[in-house]
Amino acid sequence: MIDLAIFGAGRIGHVHALNAAAHSRVRVKYIVDPLPGARDALAAQTGAEVVDADRAFADSAVAGVVIASSTDTHADFLLRAAQAGKAVFCEKPVSLDFQTVQQVAAAVEAAGTPCLMGFQRRYDPDFRMVRDRIAGGEAGRLEHVVMHTRDPSPPPRAYVERSGGMFIDQAIHDFDMARYLLGEEIATVYAVGRCLIDPEIGAAGDIDTAMITLTSVSGRLVQMVNCRRAPFGYDQRLEAICANEVLYVENRPRHGVTFADAQGFHHAPPLNYFMERFAAAYRDEMAAFVDLIETGTQPLAGMRDGLEAQRLAEAATASMRTGQAVRMEVAA
Numbered sequence: 001m002i003d004l005a006i007f008g009a010g011r012i013g014h015v016h017a018l019n020a021a022a023h024s025r026v027r028v029k030y031i032v033d034p035l036p037g038a039r040d041a042l043a044a045q046t047g048a049e050v051v052d053a054d055r056a057f058a059d060s061a062v063a064g065v066v067i068a069s070s071t072d073t074h075a076d077f078l079l080r081a082a083q084a085g086k087a088v089f090c091e092k093p094v095s096l097d098f099q100t101v102q103q104v105a106a107a108v109e110a111a112g113t114p115c116l117m118g119f120q121r122r123y124d125p126d127f128r129m130v131r132d133r134i135a136g137g138e139a140g141r142l143e144h145v146v147m148h149t150r151d152p153s154p155p156p157r158a159y160v161e162r163s164g165g166m167f168i169d170q171a172i173h174d175f176d177m178a179r180y181l182l183g184e185e186i187a188t189v190y191a192v193g194r195c196l197i198d199p200e201i202g203a204a205g206d207i208d209t210a211m212i213t214l215t216s217v218s219g220r221l222v223q224m225v226n227c228r229r230a231p232f233g234y235d236q237r238l239e240a241i242c243a244n245e246v247l248y249v250e251n252r253p254r255h256g257v258t259f260a261d262a263q264g265f266h267h268a269p270p271l272n273y274f275m276e277r278f279a280a281a282y283r284d285e286m287a288a289f290v291d292l293i294e295t296g297t298q299p300l301a302g303m304r305d306g307l308e309a310q311r312l313a314e315a316a317t318a319s320m321r322t323g324q325a326v327r328m329e330v331a332a
């Protein structure tokens with residue numbers, strides 16, 4: 001059995017702890033979270049002990065740590081995990097400060113720490129099939145990608161103020177997906193963003209609606225649409241236009257029954273938000289973390305992917321502020 005420690009018993013920590021506990025070769029040994037309540041219920045549910053971070057890092061039986069705590073704790077926990085020789089499954093983003101992200105990535109890579117970054121869309125069966133058909137050659141050369149990410153409703157102002165902004169908090173998954181599908185780096189980033197939905201988000205210095213255009217090093221195109229509201233629920237779609245095929249990832253409905261009456265045909269709304277929509281992806285992500293620890297199998301997303309996606313989010317922020325496209329240094 002592999003012993004894991006879960007840091008953070010909030011929304012995503014809950015998902016990862018339950019997936020770890022359900023894995024046949026994992027024991028959730030520790031839950032680390034300073035806030036009583038949810039953490040104690042989660043510990044009872046998973047058979048884990050509540051301890052502080054020092055105790056979890058000091059236990060040589062703990063092979064891996066899952067960092068699902070608040071963003072401002074990730075960098076420190078990553079460094080401590082690297083020092084303690086633990087494998088890491090870290091939620092995005094590594095830090096809100098890009099210089100810190102670079103320093104942590106360098107330290108983690110230098111230590112040879114096995115690391116999985118929490119870009120769960122890479123593990124979603126639909127997104128993965130798109131990538132596999134492109135990488136396998138059936139779809140033909142990928143020419144351009146269009147992605148839509150809209151949350152069901154705007155987050156509260158308090159969340160926005162600590163989120164690092166919509167590009168780092170939300171669109172980072174799309175930046176990562178662009179790199180994943182293209183299989184190459186991004187050369188230019190051009191972003192426009194506005195606060196069109198919730199004035200509270202604007203008052204917090206953020207935007208709630210954005211359109212971002214990327215070009216890849218070889219000249220292929222990506223259009224991202226990111227927004228904090230979709231009146232029907234979570235909107236998570238993608239079109240990959242390739243030489244032989246156009247691949248569509250559609251929203252997943254909550255059920256497959258269509259009711260027809262005199263007013264028309266009524267379909268189920270999509271699965272609500274990321275915890276439902278990506279439930280299978282989170283399970284596969286945890287299984288990949290176990291594989292990484294047991295066999296060294298490289299995960300679909302690692303530390304470098306966390307760094308590069310955030311580099312693009314930083315570039316989008318700069319582009320939005322200046323009104324100019326940003327040319328990435330990696331472009332060759």
Ligand SMILES: NC(=O)c1ccc[n+]([C@@H]2O[C@H](COP(=O)([O-])OP(=O)(O)OC[C@H]3O[C@@H](n4cnc5c(N)ncnc54)[C@H](O)[C@@H]3O)[C@@H](O)[C@H]2O)c1
Pocket residue numbers: 007008009010011012013032033034035053068069070071073091092093118119120274
């Ligand atoms: N990949 C994804 O789909 C996804 C989805 C949601 C959140 N996230 C990321 O996961 C992280 C957590 O997000 P959330 O929505 O679960 O937040 P949350 O606020 O629901 O939970 C965060 C938890 O961390 C705990 N915490 C704070 N300081 C801590 C410390 N020093 N040690 C241990 N625990 C501590 C808090 O008490 C809280 O229970 C964020 O970085 C977020 O960006 C990723």
